[in-house]
Amino acid sequence: MTTVSAAATPAGTTLLDIWQVLAEKFADYTALRDPHAQPVFEISYGQLFRRIQILAAGLQALGIRPGDRVAIFADNSPRWLMADLATLFTGAVNVPRSAVADPAELGYILRHSGSTALIAQDAKTLSRVRPVVQELGLERLLLLSDEEEPGVLNFSQWLQKGRERRYEPPRLERSQLATIIYTSGTSGRPKGVMLSHGNLMHQVENLHVVVQPRPGDKVLTILPTWHSYERACEYFLLSQACTLVYTNPRFIKQDFQQEQPHYLVAVPRIWETVYEGIQRQFKEKSPLMQRLIRTLMAASEGYVLAGRIAGNRSILHYGVSPWVRLGARLQQGLLWPVHRLADALIYRKVRQALGPNFQQAISGGGSLPAYLDLFYEVVGISILNGYGLTETSPVLCARRPDNNVRGTAGPPLPGTEFRIVDPETRQPLPPGEKGLILARGPQVMMGYYNNPEATAKVLSPDGWFETGDLGWLTPDGQLVITGRAKDVIVLLNGENVEPQPLEDACLQSPYISQIVIVGQDQKKLAALIYPNLDVLKAWAAEQGIPAAEAELLGHPQVRTLILQEVRARIQERPGYRPHEQIADFRFLPEPLSVENGLMTQTLKIKRNPVAERYAHLIQEMYPTGS
Structure with a gap:
């Protein structure tokens, strides 16, 4: 079977060169498949490249030239990818954003980028920015839909x-x-x-150290394609002649069985959703079976954790003596029969839900909580966690199948360097010491467009990019992320607290769906919590507490339960310190989401907007003089 070796591409290779090879060698392989389109959409590599060329010619006919900025306001679909590559293959600079982003934000992007053409998902998307389009006098307007609009080229006309x-x-x-x-x-x-063709190609040429797919392997695509994480992964996977299968949260469970993918690229929130679904299924079992599952899971966790120590794959046990490792290996051996039994009774069924071909899960776009890492390792699902930012194209490092050290984001990609420095003095720190993460490599951005001041703040003349994240390096070069420097909460007594690890610990509680820890310049920490209402109502029914939501969330026993859960989870954390405890909390009136503007498209919480919207709740927890 022929393969494309991205790592062996000649110097100067671009995505256009890659696609010329793909169209020739894998002309009949399926490139894209959308099983939920009506009718089902499928296109081969040969057909897809030809269509991209036609669309690129259409852009050239409209006068689009190299260097022109072309905005693409659309979401995940085969036509998005075609529009993306068509613009790149004319030499134009595309400016992508979600179709459902705030109209004011889309308008700002159109103005600031100097875009001279706009490709919109549909007529509705175009109508949302029509005032800015008219203000700027944009005349080159295209749709990815086949709707008829005066003065606009729809997809068929394009x-x-x-x-x-x-x-x-x-x-x-x-x-x-x-x-x-x-x-x-x-x-x-x-x-x-600003990302160059070279920035994008670094990812295409080097992600093979993380996953080694074969031509024809299927990959479920669920994330926003305009986001650099999904985009880079798709470029790489397509360069390896894989088949991208479009899915969404509504159909993903069904698609695991029907499409039988080999890989899924996702963010931690998706793995958290899968975990919650599995936990719900466990709770539907009989009380006896639930006790058996808990017992076997606890034994398996012991088996896995002992294996990490024995194999020097535990970030909490670097440098322990050979005797400690030997003891861990003996413990692992004792627990192996129990773990094998649990695998036969429970874990095999969990893996079967992902289909018979599933090999690896790729996670990025946010921190993967330790409890999720442990759970998936226990059930035998390999999650390869990585780290990066839009400014780094985005992948800087990732765990490897043969070196999957849980709790880390893995070693750097080829050509990539890390440096950990003191946040105040900027002096380099040795391995094991936590500080600010700096990165350098061929994937680091060119800079911020028309914003030299912001560029100078994060990018040094010798190429070091200040990530804004805190972390440390293990003795063998694995990166451990501990939080965002700007998210650190400084208490009134001067203690610094990173909220993310505490929040990850609290999310292990079945009663908590979302949590945001607050407390800047206060004596103690507090939290805003959105509960898991289904689980909470089931608990309340057992306690004889009224199940109506308003009464339930105000009930003293419920408040006591949540506070106990939060405090217990935080206290169980390795390295727990008393000032990390939560003194008070308030329930949020609705879940945080992309739709209400309180989460990013990759499902990360927007802390400042949350604090602004719920300032009255925070004020209740910190009355004047407290």
């Missing part, structure tokens, strides 16, 4: 225009600007991250 003109491949250089991705961020106005 294809027809391209068929009437011969495609002229541009001379692309890796140093050329390819895309400007505006960071959604967790606060503040978005900045335009």
Whole structure:
């Protein structure tokens, strides 16, 4: 079977070169499949590259030239990928954003980027930015739908225009600007991250050290394609002649069985949702079976944790003596029969839910909580966690199948360097000491578009990028992320607290769905919590507490339960310190979501907007003089 070796690409290779090879060697392989389209959509590599060329010719016919900025306001679909590559293959600079982003944000991006053309998902998306389009006098307007709009080319008309003109491949250089991705961020106005063709190619050429797919392997795609994480992964997986299968939260469970994928690229929240679904199934078993599951899970956790220590794969046990490792190996051996029994009775069924071909799960776009890492290792599902930012194209490091050290984000990709420095003095710190993470490599951005001041704050003249994240390096070079520097809460007594690890610990409680810890410049920490209402109502029924939501959340026993859960989970954390305890909490009136503007598209909580919207709840927990 022929393979494409991204790592062996000649110097100067661009995505256009990669696709020319794909269209020739894998012409009949399925590139994209959308089983939920009506009718089902499927297209081969040969057909897809030809269609991309036609669309690129259509853009050239409209006068799009190398360097022109073309905005793409649309979400995950085969046509998004076609529009993305068509713009890149004209030498234009595309500016992608979600179709459901706030109209004011989309308008800002259109103005700030200087886009001279707009590709919108549909007429509704176009109508949301029509005032700005008219203000800027944009005349080159295209749709990814087939709706008829005066003065606008729909997708079919765009294809027809391209068929009437011969495609002229541009001379692309890796140093050329390819895309400007505006960071959604967790606060503040978005900045335009400039990524070159070389930045994008670094990912295509080096992600093979993380996963080694074969031509024809299926990959479920569920994340926003305009986001750098999903986009880089798709570029790489397509370069390896994989088949991308489009799914969504509604169909993902069904698609695991029907599409039988080999891989899934996802964010921690998706793995958390899968975990919660499995836990719900466990709770539907008989009381006896539930006790058996808990007993076997506890034994398996002991088996896995002993194996980590024995194999020097525990970030909490680096440097322990050979005798400690030997003791761990003996413990692992004693627990092995119990773990094998649990696998036969429980874990095998969990894995079967992902289909018979599933090999690895890829997680990024946020911190993977330790309890999820442990659970998936116990049940035998390999999650390869990675780390990066939009500004780094995005992957800086990732765990490997043969070196999957849980709790870390893995070693750096080829050509990538890390440096841990003191946040105040900027002096380098040795392995094992926590500080600010700096990164350098071919994937680091060109800078922020039209924002030299912001660029200078994070990018040094010798190429070191300040990530804004805190972490440390293990003795063998694995990166451990501990939190965001700007998220650190400084208490009134001067103690610094990283909220993310505490929140991850609290999320292990079945009664807590979401939590945001607060307490800047206060004596003690507090929390905003959205409960798992289904589990809480079941508990309340057992206690004889009224199940109506308003009465339930105000009941003293419920408040006591939640506070006990939070405090117990935090106290169980390794390295627990008393000032990390939660003094009080308030229930949130609704879940945090992308739709209400309190989460990013990759499902990370926007702390500042949460604090602003619920300032009255925070004030209740910190009355004047407390």
